[in-house]
Amino acid sequence: MKTAIAIAAHPDDIELMMAGTLLLLKNAGYEIHYMNIAAGNCGSTKYSSEETKQIRLKEAKNAAQILGAHFHLPVCDDLEILYDVPILRKVAAVIREVKPNVVLTHSPEDYMEDHVNTCKLAVTAAFSRGMPNFRTDPELDADNYDCTIYHSLPHTLRDNFRRRIIPGAFVNTTAVHQQKLKALSAHISQQDWLDISQKMNSYLQTMADVSLKVGEMSKMFRYAEGWRRHLHVGFSYADDDPLKDLGEDYLINKAYEEKLDVV
Numbered sequence: 001m002k003t004a005i006a007i008a009a010h011p012d013d014i015e016l017m018m019a020g021t022l023l024l025l026k027n028a029g030y031e032i033h034y035m036n037i038a039a040g041n042c043g044s045t046k047y048s049s050e051e052t053k054q055i056r057l058k059e060a061k062n063a064a065q066i067l068g069a070h071f072h073l074p075v076c077d078d079l080e081i082l083y084d085v086p087i088l089r090k091v092a093a094v095i096r097e098v099k100p101n102v103v104l105t106h107s108p109e110d111y112m113e114d115h116v117n118t119c120k121l122a123v124t125a126a127f128s129r130g131m132p133n134f135r136t137d138p139e140l141d142a143d144n145y146d147c148t149i150y151h152s153l154p155h156t157l158r159d160n161f162r163r164r165i166i167p168g169a170f171v172n173t174t175a176v177h178q179q180k181l182k183a184l185s186a187h188i189s190q191q192d193w194l195d196i197s198q199k200m201n202s203y204l205q206t207m208a209d210v211s212l213k214v215g216e217m218s219k220m221f222r223y224a225e226g227w228r229r230h231l232h233v234g235f236s237y238a239d240d241d242p243l244k245d246l247g248e249d250y251l252i253n254k255a256y257e258e259k260l261d262v263v
């Protein structure tokens, strides 16, 4: 069976930018997996770090269940997602356990460093999948197989220089939008926190607005997620593009490919 994993920084990041594609992959016959690298412990002004961690672990597990995804425990705290060896060994162990054909992760440019470092960790963890001399934590056997990485759009659809990030491909999430919304709404504690800290009126509305915006960019779909496929070197054959398994719900952005001389 083919497998796909979404690796994000914090509880709710998958639901905001990746869950529609994950759900469609499940419908296409993939076994799907869900991992937030950090515990979400800084996402509250009301509760202690430990209390917040417990609340958000429960919420994330509920969200994964709504998505029908296998849940993987976080491995560190918020703002402590560093591109360092102990965390890399843990993420690499999850990759060796799951053996994903598809890895969905953050954009290499994003508004906070936890997201950027998660992206680096996911890429290197996948890169090391067939290297027996790289030790994982826990120790698991290396295995070489084809794996394709896709980067989601950054949180604001822009890089840190305020420039729009243009996706290389779109996925039509219209059919699974309600389920994505339901999974996001499992993160109940985040409603208040995001209103206070980031002036999001409602995180549910934000997700819907972003999905509509990306849909508009696709000129084809109502709700969509956007992706940039990672260069294949070290991962698969040049033409491997497993999101094509989504059939008509997958649309390559020709404008991106032509403008940027994409191979």
Ligand SMILES: [Zn+2]
Pocket (backbone or CB within 6 Å): 009, 010, 013, 114, 115
């Ligand atoms: Zn995040």
